[in-house]
Amino acid sequence: MVEASSILNAVIIGLASGTIYGVMALSFVLLYRIARVVNIAVGDMVLLGAYLILFFAELHLVPNPVLNILVAALLASLLSVALALFTERALFKPLYGQPVLTLIMMTVALGLLLRGATIIGWGTTLRVFPNQNEIWPLHPLEIGPVKLPYVYVWSITGALLIFGAFLYIFRKTIFGIAMRAVSLDPEVAAAHGITISKMYIYSWIIAYVAAVLSGLILGAINGINIIISDLGLSRALPAALIGGIDSPSGALLGGLILGLIEHTLGTYLNIYLPGIRDVIPYLVLLVVLIIKPYGLFGTVRIERV
């Protein structure tokens, strides 16, 4: 972690890392909205994504290190499509029509499976991406007084691209409307010709790809280790809820808020209360839930009696 020397720097870095929290939160939000799956395994998906990229990067398919990592990320994303298919078909399809709690339990099982697989496959020692220094130069990008490490430049660009593409699809296309329709009332949507299980597969694919890409950034910042799984959950879940669990744009905002607080207040408090930095997201979540139970952008249900 880069020590921020000035408050401004802390704010910029906070926002930059917030974008990647936003992407993880998007993965979480989307699965909840469409498939009504509260994905406790989000951290483990990020962990697996990081290891998959590591695996492909270590094959050195392309000599150029930057291209190499991009190719690795692409391959990992493609593989995660297969994983999404497996997850939906093998684990969740048998559970259609079951209470939400059953689905959540299944994500717990999924998390255990993914985590167990990574432990057996890669052990528990801390790993880094090959040629990391060439991909993300050590000297930060300097814009005036602000020093921004290159990995955050990647993070911001990637996150903005993902969000832009996603929001366009979700808001403007009939496919997006159909996705939202499924999220609101699957039975009725099915009677109008929307294939529910396909929509669920799409949402799993998006969730996995978003997790893989967050794995790339989180792995670059923290190193690749089982720790990423807890880190992923402790950022994705609060970020998603702060923004409102069913709001994709809220996820980005939640991520930004979280990154900001973590890198300013969190760093400061950590001096006096060691370890509080990892709990700060949850504390922020508790406060937000007290003030706005549905998050900042969450849809307040129209309750009729």
Place this chain on the structure above:
Amino acid sequence: MFISPKLTRDAMPGNFLILNNVEVTFDPFILVIKGVSMEVEKGSIVALLGANGMGKSTILKAISGVIRLERGRVTKGYIEFNGRRIENMMPDAVARLGITYVHEGRHVFEELTVEEDILSGLYGRRKMDPKDALEFVYNYFPRLKERRKIRSGYLSGGEQQMLVIARALISQPDVLLLDEPSLGLFPSVINEIFDIVKKINEYEGLTVILAEQNVKKALEIADYGYVVEGGKIVLDGTPEKLMNNPDVQDYYLGIGRAGRISYQDVKSYKRRKRWIS
């Protein structure tokens, strides 16, 4: 407003939706429909009549495949549409064949706007242009056009009912299965909705199967009626025949032989019965 000429129904004769001795079982072994046979002519309005819980809705759900989402199955008999067996297909596949089911109870997608809600019915039909399709339904439902930017959860009951019909209509299906469109609506609104359904039927040649408790209203627009009781069809015929049937008059229209029984009078009779027993 409706200048297009009435389609001649005789142009395409024949029964194109057939139910033959259909039985429906819900998980694990609850038999709900006990051998129902129906023949529906293209371009007609058919009414399924009967009280709550008698199986009208289940028949519609069996045709549309929605029972599959509720752990139900057609366990005997077959359903044929345009010469093709459709029993136990998943609802989305049935919908793509041109049969759209409208759920009882006005299930709008509350958080979508009216326009998005209608458009959701168009998913997977690439050949249609969204703008034209919207124009087509707004033609029948001008009220929805006025309110197209409002979240559909905020509409009144009648408008929501129109919205769900419009959503079913936008994909231009051949068969519309309407489940209790009049439930909990006010007489004037019911009239309005039934008028529109009749108009769509006449101008578009759309086949409508209607499950209704409001027997009088349903028979006004229907070409043929079936009375469903306890998962079986107990009576069928033209509206005139059903209206004049003394049992139908007694049970469904509330007209006793000596005129309608006042609710005030029911009480003393039943009360006396309670004292005696």
Place this chain on the structure above:
Amino acid sequence: MSRPSGVFKESYLADMGFIQKRFHLVGLLLLFAFLSTLPLYAGDFYTSLFMLIFTFSVAIMGLNLLTAAGLFSVSTAALMGVGAFTASFLSQPPLSLPFFIVIPLSGIATMAVASVFALPALRIKGYYMLFLTTATQFTIEWILNYITKNVPGSVVYIAPMSILGHEFGMIEKYYVFLAIATIMGYLIAHIGRTPLGKAIVMIGEKDYAAHIFGVSPLKYKAIAFAIYGLYAGVGGAMWGYQIGLATPEHFGFMLSWEMLGVGVIVGGVGSYVWGSCLGTVVMIAISQGITIMVSRLSVMMPWLGPTAFGLRAILYGVIIAGILIAEPHGLASLLRKVKRFFDLFPFSY
């Protein structure tokens, strides 16, 4: 729900009593006979296993009630931790209180902690509770961590159970645990049949609709949370007395999930006593079974080496996924089917 003719109840209370048929009474007596003689012939391992079952049964009873109120909680383990840490504080010098005071006090202290963390829960509905309690779990875990970092050895100890200077052995502790579990079980079964218990169930599905029938969701959610805290605290204190020491690692997030996902769902929501006990037995059986399997497998596959604990995660995942797919309604519904079929499952509560 037919009853044999010739059975007449003198009062409505008897009609709602816990023992409806002679069969129930026989079953209950047999169970108690078994449990009360168990330490005499079972070895230390099984005795301590049953003590563990009593401990978790108590905590899961409270969780079951909370779940029936529509509030899903995954902070049970952390609250048990609060109970254990309170027990440590109360049982050690300078206070050195005896166990029969420490255990209720730990329960009450945990009830207070749970109530504080429940404040945001009062406005929250359904699955948001899972997120809220996830936050609670990690926050409490961090607080416990912070406490242990400041004590020597990074572990807190709970004084052994003793009365008038006589220190309890395993068998005596076993009977204390059995007594506590029985008392707590009776209490929660009684709460379940009072109008208050029904009100808690009523807010379970649509709390705003229940409000129209005069059942204030705020009040009954708070009550459910308090009861939940009390039970978790008592369970935690029992845990502390059994093991003798406590660290935050013992009360992790996954344990909370096990308690909700296996302990409550398998046992059946709303079956406060017998469901909770059954769920606990299954939960502990799975956990022990996996431990044995992993140790066997790592002997067979020595190349796994230190990563064998990954195997544990995978096995657990496979078992949970298998249960959910094979019987998606949870084991509870399987049991309910069996129960309906034979109608001889001996306990109606």
Place this chain on the structure above:
Amino acid sequence: MSGLPILEVKDVSLRFGGVVALRSVSLSVNKGEILAIVGPNGSGKTSLLNCICGFYKPQSGRIFFKGVDITRMPIHKRMEMGLGRTLQTPYVFPGTVYENIMVGYVVRNGGIFRNLTYGAVEEARRRAEELIDFVELEPYRDAIATELPMGLRKRVELARVLMWDPEVIMLDEPASGLSLDERRDMARFILELNEVWGKTIILIEHEMNMVKDLAHRIIVMDSGRKIAEGLFKEITRDARVLAAYLGE
């Protein structure tokens, strides 16, 4: 029949977002009468009930019950004072019928420790049994309430409301979705409640025959306004009412 006003609604207005649900509605309910509120869907009848029972808080206007201003009172306090209401789609939880009815006991006996005594359980159960008798649910006493058909669930709900012995009972479409026989039963309960038990009843209903036969006084609403008030004969002559009914 008519006595003093027990419930008064004065100039109540309610908006959600941009939609106006109620525009300055006033009405008073006399003790011991059956007042029916009719009107097209979306005319604000249910919103009005929701304001009276406290589910919605009106933006302006006041509501008095037994002379006390209850406009800002929480729902359960109003119920404790003697209001009661049923829902259009009945709400029952997955317990037996008597358990569903027993819950009503906590409204007037909310004390936590008092509730846990054996006496409270016994008393609650006894009263629940009396009401099961009244709504004729004896054969279904031990049935799981969520598995019952609509008509019986409506009776469970009615009995639950009667548990706290309210003076004013608001019934939201008690006959919708019921067969003719079930409607007749419901009408009988309403009459017995009113005539024998002396309850004041506010009735929202679409089935006009039922309104005509039962109600002492009728209020007609349209798009959030009260447009007419009076006997059945009087309101059927009102031009505005006819417009609301028949459209155009």
